[in-house]
Amino acid sequence: MLVLQDGPAAGPLIILAHGAGAGADSDFMQQLAAGLATHGCSVLRFEFPYMTKRREDGKKRPPDRAPILLQAFAEVVAQQQRPCVIAGKSMGGRMATLLACDDQLTAGIRQQIKGVAALGYPFHPPGKPELLRTAHLQDFGDPLFIAQGTRDAMGSREEVAGYPLGAAIQWLWLEDGNHDLKPRKASGYCHQDHINAAIKGLADFAFQCLA
Numbered sequence: 565m566l567v568l569q570d571g572p573a574a575g576p577l578i579i580l581a582h583g584a585g586a587g588a589d590s591d592f593m594q595q596l597a598a599g600l601a602t603h604g605c606s607v608l609r610f611e612f613p614y615m616t617k618r619r620e621d622g623k624k625r626p627p628d629r630a631p632i633l634l635q636a637f638a639e640v641v642a643q644q645q646r647p648c649v650i651a652g653k654s655m656g657g658r659m660a661t662l663l664a665c666d667d668q669l670t671a672g673i674r675q676q677i678k679g680v681a682a683l684g685y686p687f688h689p690p691g692k693p694e695l696l697r698t699a700h701l702q703d704f705g706d707p708l709f710i711a712q713g714t715r716d717a718m719g720s721r722e723e724v725a726g727y728p729l730g731a732a733i734q735w736l737w738l739e740d741g742n743h744d745l746k747p748r749k750a751s752g753y754c755h756q757d758h759i760n761a762a763i764k765g766l767a768d769f770a771f772q773c774l775a
Contacts, residue, residue, distance in 0.1 A: 566616065567640075568609040571601030576774035577648040578681075578766065579608045579640060581656025584627050587615045592653065592744065592759075596683070599763035605770050610640045633659050638669040641676055649679040649770045651709075654718075654743065657682025658697060661708065665700045679773030681709040681766050684743045687719030687727065698727050709734045709769040711762040713741025736765040 566588050578600060582588050588609035597607045611619070613636055614628045627633065637659055641650060650660040663669060664680045688695050701708075708730070714721040714737050721737055738758040740747035745762060747753035 566609075566611045566619065568597065570597040570607040570609070571605050573606055575601075575604045575606040576770040577606045577608065577644060577646055578770050579610070579637075579644065579648050579650050581637060581650075581652030581659055582609070582611060582615065583652070583654035583656055583684075587611050587619065595759055596653070596763060596766075599760065600767050600770075603764065603767035605767050608640070608644065610636075612636050627655060630659070630662065634663050634666060634669055637663050638666075638673060641673045644676070647676050647678050647774055649681055649766075649773050650677055651681035651683070651766065654682075654684045654686050657685050657710075661685075661704070662700060664706045665704070677706060679707040679709070679769060680704075681711075681769060683711045683762055683766070684716060684745060685710050685712060685719060686743075687716075687724060690717045693723060696727065698729060701727075701729050701733070704730045704733070707734070707769070707773050708732070709736070709766060711736040711738065711745065711765055713738050713743060713745050713747075713758070715740055716743045718743055734769060736762060738762065 568588055582593055588611045600607045612633050614625050652660045660680050738745050740751035740753050741758050745758040746755045
């Protein structure tokens, strides 16, 4: 398993999971880790089993089923043996929220998880708004930070406004951002500015949770 460490060892720990299509060393994940490190966070990036296999044999394969992804995430948390925020991009963020709600998998690590974060949460598959992935977010028990583009095809601001979600979620809405937080040129907004805002938001959240 590829594991990458960034930032000061003594900083608040963020365990960061990748999205479905790109690994822990993708440009986006590297930007996140480097940015969080400059804000004083200790960042641990890891890869799920299917991505490790892809790296070994070069064959593109779909993500593992959720139980496998969650088990891998739980094992990484357990290995750190310290309080942390669990977070991820898209699928990785969804797995972080599901892990926090899984009493069986978190039996030995419950006290370590102090907060959860998602960058571009996949509220539904693209083009299938009826297949919501929100049931576990209605009464979510941990502090939760979500950075989301307002025109995200997996959950725009307009769509999310109609979902039954917990009132305690800390939102960072990025104007005209898509699922990768990228705005259109005509919008007048800058992708890098949105990424920087997400980084600062997540870093502030981590310091808040791990004070």
